[in-house]
Amino acid sequence: MNYLPLRRVFYVVLAMAVMAGVVVVGACGGSDDAGETPTPATPAPAATQGAPAASALSGTIAVAGSSTVFPISEAVAEEFSKANSGVRVNVASTGTGAGGRAMCEEGTIDVWNASRPAKESELEACAGNGIEVIELPVAFDALSVIVSPENDWAPCLTVEQLKTIFGPESEGEVTNWNQVDSSFPDQRLRIYGPTTASGTFDYFTEAIMGEGGAHRGDLDLATEEDPLIANGVNGTPGGVGYFGLAYLEQYRALVQAVSVVNPASGECVAPGAESVESGTYLPLARPIFIYVNKGEMESRPELRAFADFYLNEGPTLVTEVGYVPLPADVYDWGRDRVENGETGSIFNTIEAGTPITEALERVN
Amino acid sequence: MNAPPPTLIGEITAKLGKKWSSWLFAGLAISATGFGVLCLAVLLFVVARDGLGGLDWNFITSFPSRKPEDAGILAALMGTLWVMGLTCLFFVPVGVGAAIYLEEFARRNWFTKLIETNISTLAGVPSVVYGLLGLAVFVFGMNLGSSIVAAAATLTLLVLPITIVASREGLRSVPPSMREAAMALGATKWQAVWHQVLPAGMPAVLTGIILALGRAIGETAPLIAMGAFTSVFFVPTSPTDTFTVLPIQIFSWVARPLPGFQENAASGIVALLIVLLLLNSVAVALRYMYARRRSW
Numbered sequence: 278m279n280y281l282p283l284r285r286v287f288y289v290v291l292a293m294a295v296m297a298g299v300v301v302v303g304a305c306g307g308s309d310d311a312g313e314t315p316t317p318a319t320p321a322p323a324a325t326q327g328a329p330a331a332s333a334l335s336g337t338i339a340v341a342g343s344s345t346v347f348p349i350s351e352a353v354a355e356e357f358s359k360a361n362s363g364v365r366v367n368v369a370s371t372g373t374g375a376g377g378r379a380m381c382e383e384g385t386i387d388v389w390n391a392s393r394p395a396k397e398s399e400l401e402a403c404a405g406n407g408i409e410v411i412e413l414p415v416a417f418d419a420l421s422v423i424v425s426p427e428n429d430w431a432p433c434l435t436v437e438q439l440k441t442i443f444g445p446e447s448e449g450e451v452t453n454w455n456q457v458d459s460s461f462p463d464q465r466l467r468i469y470g471p472t473t474a475s476g477t478f479d480y481f482t483e484a485i486m487g488e489g490g491a492h493r494g495d496l497d498l499a500t501e502e503d504p505l506i507a508n509g510v511n512g513t514p515g516g517v518g519y520f521g522l523a524y525l526e527q528y529r530a531l532v533q534a535v536s537v538v539n540p541a542s543g544e545c546v547a548p549g550a551e552s553v554e555s556g557t558y559l560p561l562a563r564p565i566f567i568y569v570n571k572g573e574m575e576s577r578p579e580l581r582a583f584a585d586f587y588l589n590e591g592p593t594l595v596t597e598v599g600y601v602p603l604p605a606d607v608y609d610w611g612r613d614r615v616e617n618g619e620t621g622s623i624f625n626t627i628e629a630g631t632p633i634t635e636a637l638e639r640v641n
Numbered sequence: 642m643n644a645p646p647p648t649l650i651g652e653i654t655a656k657l658g659k660k661w662s663s664w665l666f667a668g669l670a671i672s673a674t675g676f677g678v679l680c681l682a683v684l685l686f687v688v689a690r691d692g693l694g695g696l697d698w699n700f701i702t703s704f705p706s707r708k709p710e711d712a713g714i715l716a717a718l719m720g721t722l723w724v725m726g727l728t729c730l731f732f733v734p735v736g737v738g739a740a741i742y743l744e745e746f747a748r749r750n751w752f753t754k755l756i757e758t759n760i761s762t763l764a765g766v767p768s769v770v771y772g773l774l775g776l777a778v779f780v781f782g783m784n785l786g787s788s789i790v791a792a793a794a795t796l797t798l799l800v801l802p803i804t805i806v807a808s809r810e811g812l813r814s815v816p817p818s819m820r821e822a823a824m825a826l827g828a829t830k831w832q833a834v835w836h837q838v839l840p841a842g843m844p845a846v847l848t849g850i851i852l853a854l855g856r857a858i859g860e861t862a863p864l865i866a867m868g869a870f871t872s873v874f875f876v877p878t879s880p881t882d883t884f885t886v887l888p889i890q891i892f893s894w895v896a897r898p899l900p901g902f903q904e905n906a907a908s909g910i911v912a913l914l915i916v917l918l919l920l921n922s923v924a925v926a927l928r929y930m931y932a933r934r935r936s937w
Contacts, residue, residue, distance in 0.1 A: 337882075337883065339870070339883065341868075341870070347871070348707060348897075351705065351707060351871075351872045352707035354872065354874055355704065355705065355706050355707060355872075355874065358704065358874035358875070365873075365874065365875035365882075366873075366874045366875070367870035367871075367872065367873040367874065367875075367883050367885070368870060368871060368872040368873075369868070369869070369870040369871045369872075370871045370893065371865075371868075379868070383781070385786065385787065385868065501896075594707070597707060598707050
């Protein structure tokens with residue numbers, strides 16, 4: 278009864294042929310619209326393209342942590358691997374917290390990507406295992422608040438107004454734009470945002486509400502898919518949401534970016550590379566970090582080379598992957614820390630929303 | 642005599658007549674089959690439309706990149722082949738061996754019943770749980786790190802229950818008369834199993850192996866849980882190397898904003914399907930060979 282007659286084999290072959298046919302038809306259909314979606318032109322590759330430097334370095338470098346920092350570390354790893362073919366680099370996107378455990382408790386990685394400064398508890402865990410880390414700020418991450426293109430009443434919002442829109446006290450209470458400000462029209466408020474799992478959520482709540490995780494729970498849509506946030510806000514006149522600044526350029530046609538009043542100067546500041554760099558787009562721009570294992574770095578020349586490469590090529594690559602580079606003296610400061618082997622976190626003592634140059638002055 | 646209670650089928654039969662109701666049922670069954678095939682065809686069509694164009698030599702021989710047009714699957718493809726190769730080496734002998742023991746040698750007692758219940762339960766455990774088990778036992782417990790061999794061991798645990806269940810079905814389908822005939826001619830139990838039962842049951846055993854391979858090759862969650870990397874810039878050369886696999890690479894591309902990466906993801910899916918079909922075609926060829934040799 279399990280005998281497999283030739284006829285059955287024939288049917289199996291026939292079915293496979295039909296599937297193959299479908300695939301081929303699909304491929305033909307694909308070549309038509311391939312031209313409609315050209316990949317965006319990317320700027321010329323970093324300086325490392327050229328004669329591949331003959332490098333005698335070897336070894337394996339493991340990088341893991343924040344999904345926000347991941348694209349930068351991946352780009353650095355890509356260029357570093359081209360320049361140093363003997364070194365084997367791998368990068369994982371596990372989240373800042375998991376990266377901290379891998380660095381401090383498990384000791385399985387050499388470089389930790391972190392979208393926030395290391396916590397005191399994490400540094401203690403590191404110290405308990407004899408691991409010291411060097412903190413290097415590598416780029417700015419910035420958030421942008423977006424509204425529907427039909428919104429003509431809120432080109433600029435204050436931190437207080439953002440608190441009213443997104444704060445936990447507003448849950449079930451604030452449902453109309455005219456409750457945010459009496460000058461705003463009678464328009465149903467519809468809120469789109471990331472889920473509690475994302476670094477974007479953590480950062481937004483810290484910067485706006487002053488407390489990580491403080492957020493209303495009755496969003497119209499909470500999703501990790503940025504296109505859904507953009508489309509949702511686009512489709513509803515009273516829509517408002519936020520996501521990473523890196524995504525804003527891509528969805529400019531769908532949504533309007535809201536300027537945010539800088540609490541120090543009282544001026545409306547539009548999100549963008551210039552305002553982030555100049556330190557005026559606050560509190561929604563923050564530095565992001567890598568932490569390098571100091572002991573490993575001093576005994577393994579390839580890891581030292583990777584850290585140097587990160588600081589030297591970082592500014593170019595950071596722009597390419599959609600983030601904002603730090604002021605040049607911050608990278609210089611990082612190079613000093615690598616050179617002198619200075620460990621520990623400076624940024625975990627500085628409140629979110631402090632301009633980075635001011636932060637550096639304060640610690641020096 | 643009580644009349645049988647009215648049933649839905651009974652009522653339909655009464656209204657339509659036997660012939661029509663039989664056609665109706667056949668129609669329902671055909672549309673149920675057609676639905677599955679249609680979904681598969683649409684899925685293949687969409688993936689192929691988006692992905693086949695990008696699947697060129699460059700894509701296969703490049704490492705990941707921040708630029709979608711430069712990005713490739715070399716590290717992920719090699720990682721997948723390494724992991725699947727090692728997984729096969731682990732799960733085929735253990736799975737088939739366990740099936741032979743349970744089906745041919747084990748006595749029916751509370752202990753084998755306990756093992757059987759456990760195996761069927763394990764077949765339904767979510768894969769991420771195996772990932773955490775792998776993290777605790779292989780990555781840390783046996784200090785293998787997030788290596789290829791730890792991944793293969795984790796996936797082996799994941800697919801063992803399927804393999805054992807399917808292989809047992811295969812061995813059970815071999816008529817007892819074959820064992821009896823072999824033993825009547827003086828063969829030991831082991832000789833009867835090895836020379837008669839196993840070759841005869843092989844087609845069904847191989848089907849189980851195909852199913853297991855299909856499950857293992859697409860797994861992402863357990864490998865992420867045990868610390869597999871996302872972007873790897875070298876080809877693994879030994880079982881203790883760190884690695885990434887195609888599903889993780891695809892998942893990473895899908896989550897990115899640049900549209901070029903979505904096309905890369907589609908191309909990666911096509912590559913994954915091709916690898917799976919190639920692995921399966923070996924098993925299908927073997928199955929056909931064994932099926933032809935059978936002559937009862």
